[in-house]
Amino acid sequence: MSIEQIFVLALLFVVFLSFVKEYYPPEVIALGATAALVATSIIDVREFLSVFSSGAPITIAMMFILSASLERTGVLSLLGEGLKKYAKGSFLRVMFLMMFGAMIASAFMNNTPVVILMTPIVISVASSVGVSPSRLLIPLSFSAIFGGTLTLVGTSTNILVSGIAVQSGLPEISMFEMTLPGLIFAAVGMVYMFFAGRYLLPDRTSLANLLSEGSKKKFMARVLVPSHSKYLDKKLHELPFNTPHSRILDVIRGEVSLRGKLDTLQLQSGDRIVIKTDTSEILGMKEDGGVEFADKSSQDIELVTSEQTITMEASVGPQSHLRGKTLDELNLRRQYGIYVMAIHRNDKNLSDKMNNVRLQFADTLLLDGPIDGIERLVKEGSVINLSTPSERPIRRSKAPIAIITMVSVMVLAAFNVMNIAGLALIGAVIVMLTRCIDPEEAFDVIDWRILFLIFGMLGISIGMTNTGAAKLIVESIISSIGTASPLVILAIVYILTSLLTEMISNNAVAVLLGPIVISLAIQLGYDPRPFIIAVMFAASASFATPIGYQTNTFVYNAGGYKFKDFIKVGLPLNVIFAGLAVIVIPLFFPF
Template sequence: MPNLESTVVLAVVVAAMGLFISGKLRVDLIALCVLTALVVLRLIEPGQALYGFASPATATVAAMFVLSAGLVRTGLVQWLARRLDRLAGKSETRLVLVLCAAIAVLSAFIVNTATVAIFIPVAAVLARARRIAPSRVLMPLSFASQFGGVCTLIGTSTNILVNSIAVDAGLAGFGLFEFARLGILMSVFGIVYLVIATRWLLPRREGEIEQVDKYRLADYLAELLVEKTSSLIGKTWVESEAGTDRELTLIKLIRGGDATWRPLRTKLEAEDILVLHGDVEKLMALADQYGLTMKTDVTMRDQEISSDELKLIETVIPPRSSLVGRTLRDAGFFRRYGGVVLALQRRGRVLRERLGDIQLDGGDTLLVQGGREDVSRLMRSPDLIVTNELTELYLRKDRAVYALLLLLAVVVLAVTNAVPIFVAALIGAVGMVLSGCLRMEEAYRAIDWRVIFLLGGILPLGLALEETGAAAWLANATLGPFVRFGPVAVLAVIYIVTAILTETMSNNAAAILLAPIALSAATSINVDPRPFLVAITFAASTSFATPVGYQTNTMIYAPGGYRFSDYTRVGGPLNVVFWGLAVLLIPLLWPL
């Protein structure tokens, strides 16, 4: 039985895991709560409370965010993505192969959420140009970005984190390309699997190419004819009492067969047709009250609510957007962008009512109707990813060269062991600002502070697990029964447990919780702990079976029109394949 201190630490672990899995609180807030509990309960010394924030892993992760942002902001990554059109040919198989290979290579050095954000609209446009449903290419894109992330030490924050834990435990750190041997093999197997899976397992939802179908808008759209006796004649929509109802939106005004340029501020005339968005009961009441006739012979398509001047734009809220946790009303969405939000899709569920009061989350997709200037504002915003339009390519050639040279410098410094990895990353980050690739304000915005506070708050929990003996007790209780089958069996269990936890909670948190247990298990059976840490790194950095297990999976959920079951059907077998490859290859590449 564990002692009192170990029992209390285990209680904190259980509470933290429950909060992570429930998703009721932000991961960074949970980490800070854990840190506070550890200090208040005297499970760590006050001086150790800053262990996570002072860790080289935390500094390296922050520096890599800045380095990645420099490569993105100069237009280099976007320029490379646009060059794929010629290589992709005309077939679906070749398109998937080219997209997967390209994003895997880029994700080995650049934060994969940034690369996926750039590739989503590129992949969707390339797919539609070949009459291929985006659902056939976006899931392979997300999965391949994870393949690339495990090929280098700087590919994901989890790789950097586990390496720091290994060094703190007195082990030799991993080299920059030490994971590449296994990572490249897994990437090849993974891409071949995706090319095959695309044919039989991925959905082909051509019927939902229309946004009206995808967002189930038909029941919330209506055309109303302005009768000669209507009280709205001579008034603009914003001047009328009808225009004050927040649950009804005028999205188009048709006069003489043509859409007017400023529907909200055009004085209404008899025979005008109003295209309105709102609840059907509200629309019927409006028609009765203001002398309008609802047209019943209209089939709503995208063209009915768009025109040369008005466009339908689909935007994804990325995980690091400032809109996350706020409502459209609080964020002043209309004031900032000018467009009208017609619907919101969250993990396959379409929301259309009281949109202004819904708290936004990363991965939410908004269907926005707006004019050309509104579309331009949406496309320039760092808080949104426009999925059905390509932004104007802006390549800063001189700065792009500096950014590329800085990345190469970081790689050379790390490979030659001239300086520690976090120093190399810091040199690259500072160089991005000094060379003009980024402004200092852009560097601050590039850092995902949620990840930094997650690491700063949760790393001391790993320290507490180790110092109180809770890690050793957990290792004996959970892995002890498998010891008699040999160290490979223990490695297999560590990998699968990490993979399962990663599907339900933060991958960094899963790695931090399991690394001390793996170290204790290795010590108890007298084997090298590094293979166990490699297993945790790969399992925590590759999550395919759910849309919530990894941020890139969430980002492509709505643009691809996926359902939860699509991830399980395609990603579940891929998780099993990677588990088998890991159990087979890790003991060969890192002998136990």
């Protein structure tokens, strides 16, 4: 084994460990590894630049735009409206309609926005049928995953695997090549969820329910500590109006928020206290005289320095500008008048150290503030409203254009009229020119993190090929499996891909294992097609953890789930799909 091979394999181990430990975002880790390969001349700059000519990332970017055009023109909202209309108080009816609708939608557009858009609708419908949202959000995510396996454009992983096949000298995977086996997987998955999975679904309480302060109308008041106040040098817990029915959100001294020091803070002259409480408490504070309002002469609660506020549960979206920043850096109080009362991530409440937490995709936030401030935050796309479906202008008159464009791209790709990358590019330009979606919004919806993760992993793949590390891995596998039948090898490929996908990014796993699996099949004298299809299905069908797939990550926090909930419901489904893969894939893709 050469020094270069040792270096690449060690680097691969570091990348994998970093993915699992989440030291940095996965796209940064992948690009960092590629940078190391370029710095050591294992791959030269020209080779690295070749990854940007790959058709798969371009196709994925354009499909983000096409999917967003379907959302913007109200095509997806029709599913939500139908779900509400036909729910009629039946949990099973809601579950079936929701899963079937999400599956169909996810076959024709990226499944992550399907789940993001349907989550507040599902939460709303859940209350109407008398069940916890946690009884419906895992089925929503799983059904979107089922749908993503039905067509080439259902998930970015499918497009990526097709690109890997082409790079390896194989024919590209066509639009509906995986549809028939995908329908079998989806049908079995639906049957499992209805006859077994639904009994394993937990009843969880969301963050907003856990921290609810009751139904009594609350106000947020800003009061001044004057120089003659009897509360000077007092700690907050000593204040008579700091009761279980009130909540001190902040103390502002000058222009500095002292929120992180509320436990030990002693009040000084000129401090402004921000408190959330009810009308009677505010009137009592005015009579007490220890603090001052802006208008001391007024007895009308609407004229004092207070405003009606709402408490809303929201999630950090995939394109949110909040990602990677702390609350101190964002200063939502100054920009929007909003306070973050709690942060929920991975079954943990991070409220004790909120100001230092760097927000991540799918973090659930409990926001409190004026209606207009929260509405601005939602409209800007910074957060996704989980309490109610967000209202936004829908261009329904453009819906036929968006539908015809998407269908045309899929049909023309199925008949090999043009490469899917070219068709997706043309389709994306059409929906922008016809204003199905504004160009500014179109480029915002592209998840650049996924694209740069792919570029980084493609660079690692080149490094493994150049040094012979990929060949070394293949030879090691061949020597260990000996004369195993192709069915056994297929099972190993599927299970290995599935296990890795539960721990790290599904796209990273596809790029990493795709070339290795193709080389393995060729050296053993088998058609690589069934094995690369197994990688595609296993990398998409991630059910046993909330971190293996974006839709699972999103509903994980939105539904207030625990990690074990996904293991309990999803692990049996992973096992069923692994057994099904060994039976179904060879029927459609012989060895």
